Amino acid sequence: MSTMDDAERRAWAYLTAVAEPPAASVIELVTAVGAVAAADAVRSRKVPAGHLAALAATEARYATDTGERDVETADRIGARLVTPADEEWPAWSLAVLDRASTAVRGGGPLALWARGPGSLASLGDAAVALVGSRAASSYGEYVAGRFASGLSAQGRTVVSGGAYGIDGAAHRGALAAGGFTVAVLACGIDRDYPAGHARLLQEIAARGLIVSEYAPGTTAAKHRFLTRNRLVAALAGATVVVEAGRRSGAANTAAWATRLGRPLGAVPGAVTSATSVGTHAMIADGQAVLVADVDQVASLVAPDGEDPRGRAPTRRTDDLPPDQFRVVEALPAREPMSIDEISFRAGIPVDAVRRALAALDVETLVEEDGGLWRLRR
Amino acid sequence: MSTMDDAERRAWAYLTAVAEPPAASVIELVTAVGAVAAADAVRSRKVPAGHLAALAATEARYATDTGERDVETADRIGARLVTPADEEWPAWSLAVLDRASTAVRGGGPLALWARGPGSLASLGDAAVALVGSRAASSYGEYVAGRFASGLSAQGRTVVSGGAYGIDGAAHRGALAAGGFTVAVLACGIDRDYPAGHARLLQEIAARGLIVSEYAPGTTAAKHRFLTRNRLVAALAGATVVVEAGRRSGAANTAAWATRLGRPLGAVPGAVTSATSVGTHAMIADGQAVLVADVDQVASLVAPDGEDPRGRAPTRRTDDLPPDQFRVVEALPAREPMSIDEISFRAGIPVDAVRRALAALDVETLVEEDGGLWRLRR
Incomplete structure (x- = not known):
C-alpha cells in the first residue's frame, strides 16, 4: 500500500485525470520534479523549461481538479492509487512500455488505480x-x-x-x-x-x-x-x-x-x-x-514447465531499498542508459545512482554495457 | 499410352508382382538390362553381377508368373501399366523419391498400374x-x-x-x-x-x-x-x-x-x-x-496465385526425345550425379548421355555442379 501523504495522493489523482493517457510528457514532468510540484506546475501553467509538452497535454482539463473527489471515491469503494513509488508497482512488467520503440506509441501509465x-x-x-x-x-x-x-x-x-x-x-x-x-x-x-x-x-x-x-x-x-x-x-x-x-x-x-x-x-x-x-x-x-x-x-x-507459484518476476525487487527500486524502475529493458539519464529519470543524485547500480549488479538485477546500464533479463 | 509390345508388357507386369514394393534392387536390374531381360533373369535366377539383391527381393514369388493374367485383367477393366518409358510417366513428381536421403526408405515405384x-x-x-x-x-x-x-x-x-x-x-x-x-x-x-x-x-x-x-x-x-x-x-x-x-x-x-x-x-x-x-x-x-x-x-x-490449368510440371518433358527423357528420369532432384552414373541408371551409353545433357542444359532443364548433374528446379 501507498505511503503517500494526502497532498501527494491528491496530486497524483489530479495528474491521472488532467491528461489523457498515454501522457509521456506528464510522466516526464513528474519524474523531474515530483508529483506535488508537477500538479502545481500544471495548475498554474508554469512548467520548468523543457516540459512545455506537459502544458499542451493538460490544456483541456487543467482547470478542473478532480483529485480530492477521486481520492474520496477510491476510499469509499476500497480502491487505491498505485504509483511508481509504491512497492506494488509492477515495474518489471511495465518496463517494456518504456522502450524507445514502444514509447513513441504510448509509453507506460503514469499511475494505476x-x-x-x-x-x-x-x-x-x-x-x-x-x-x-x-x-x-x-x-x-x-x-x-x-x-x-x-x-x-x-x-x-x-x-x-x-x-x-x-x-x-x-x-x-x-x-x-x-x-x-x-x-x-x-x-x-x-x-x-x-x-x-x-x-x-x-x-x-x-x-x-x-x-x-x-x-x-x-x-x-x-x-x-x-x-x-x-x-x-x-x-x-x-x-x-x-x-x-x-x-x-x-x-x-x-x-x-x-x-x-x-x-x-x-x-x-x-x-x-x-x-x-x-x-x-x-x-x-x-x-x-x-x-x-x-x-x-x-x-x-514457462517453457520448462516450472511452477508459477511464488515466483512472480517482481518479487526480486519487492524488498529493495527505495533508491535501488527507483533505479530499477527507471531502467529500460533493452536499450542501455547512461548514469546521468538514470539519475534524471529516477530523480536520484548521480552518486546515489552509482551506489544503487553497484548493489543491483551484485544481485544480478542489472548489467553494464559500455558504461551504460540496463535491466538484466 | 504405352508403345510396348506384349512380351514387354508381360515382363513389366511380372516384375511389379514378383517383388514387394518398394523394390529398388529390381528397379536397378530393369534399368541396367531392360524389363524383358530382367524378367528372364529373375525367372531363371541368373542375374548379372552386382544385382544379387534382386534375387533376394524376388525369392518368395519368382516361380509364380502372373504377368499374362494381370495384363488380361487390366485389359478387361480398362486399366494400363505405365512404365518410366511411357510419356505418361510422372517423372518429375517421382524424382524426389530417388534422392539419396529418401531412396533408403523406399525409392520410387518400378511402374504404376x-x-x-x-x-x-x-x-x-x-x-x-x-x-x-x-x-x-x-x-x-x-x-x-x-x-x-x-x-x-x-x-x-x-x-x-x-x-x-x-x-x-x-x-x-x-x-x-x-x-x-x-x-x-x-x-x-x-x-x-x-x-x-x-x-x-x-x-x-x-x-x-x-x-x-x-x-x-x-x-x-x-x-x-x-x-x-x-x-x-x-x-x-x-x-x-x-x-x-x-x-x-x-x-x-x-x-x-x-x-x-x-x-x-x-x-x-x-x-x-x-x-x-x-x-x-x-x-x-x-x-x-x-x-x-x-x-x-x-x-x-502456387504462392503467386497462378492458374494451374495447362501448366502441369511434366509438360516440359513430354516432347523430349527418348534419350533426353530417360536422362531426365534418371537424374535426382537434389544431389548431383556423375555422367557415368546417369549412363548406368538411364541405360544409355555415356556419349549419348553427354549429348542429351547438352541439349537439356540449353532447355534449362538440368544444371551442372562441378562436373556432376542434377535437375534444375
Missing part, C-alpha cells in the same frame, strides 16, 4: 492474458473458461479486459476455480462497464483485482480500449487470443503483445467459424503460436 | 493431396468436401487414398464439382477396397484415375498403406491433412510430404475435438502450415 485484494506485483510471468471477441461463440466461451480454470489450478493469474464474450468467460472460469483474476478496464475502476457485467466486476473487485490508468468516473471510449490493450499485453507474461473475427479488438491486444516481445498464443477453431478467422490468420502468419490446451498455454510463459 | 481416363502426367503442382482420418468427424468430412470442390473449381486435381472418412469426402467433393480426382491405392487397381467404396471407386475409374504400384489382385495390407503414402505425397504438389487424431495414418503421409520437401498444410478444428489433435500438433510444431480455406491450400502449390 487498483481495486481488490490482489497485488499488481503478483503478475508478470505468473499471469496469462486471455482475450478475444465480445461476439464470441459458445465454443470460444467454453474454451476461455476451461483455459482460465486450468491456469488457475496451476496457480496462474488470468488477466483480461472485463468485456462480454471471451473476457467475461475467462474471468468467470478463473473465479470458478478459486483463482486470481485481473480485469484491466478502459474506464474508471468505479464504473460498471459493461453494465451487464456489474455483478462479475463486483466479484473480481472482491476476490481479484480491477485495474485502470483512468481516474474514477472516466467513461469507456473506443480510443481508451486501444490504449488499455497495451496494459493487458504488458501486465501478463503471455497473451492468448481465444477467438477473434476478421476485424477484432483482440487483434490490437495481440499486436501489442508482439510489439512488446511477449509470447502470443492463439486458439484454433473450425474453419467454418467466423470467430476463428482472426486466430487462424495469426497462426498462419506466424504471429501467434497455436495453443490447444492449458499446458501449451502455460508453456508460453 | 492406372485405371481411368486421367493422365498421370497431369499431376505435379496442379495436384493437391487431401488426406486424413478414416474415423473423421462430420466437420472434417465437410471441410474435405468443400476444399476438394474448391480446388476442382480452380482446375486442380485432388489426390487421396480412397479410404473411408476424409479420403472419401475429398474424392466425392472433387467429383461433385466435375473435377479430376486420383485415388492412389494400397491394393490392386481391380479391387474394391474398402468394400463400401465400390461405387465411389467405380466413379473415380470412370472420370478420374485409380493408381497403384501393386499388381492386380494384390490385397490391401498395413505395410502397403505406409508404402502407398509416399506415392500420395510425391504425386501431389502439396499435401493437406484435414483431420488427424493423436495417432493417425495421415501423420505418415504428412511425414512423407515433409521428407520429400513438399509443402504440407493442416486444417485446424475445435481444440475439444479428438480428430484435430494431430493437425494441431503439426501446426504447433511448425511441420505444417495452417490452412483455413481453399485459397490458402492453393497457395501451398
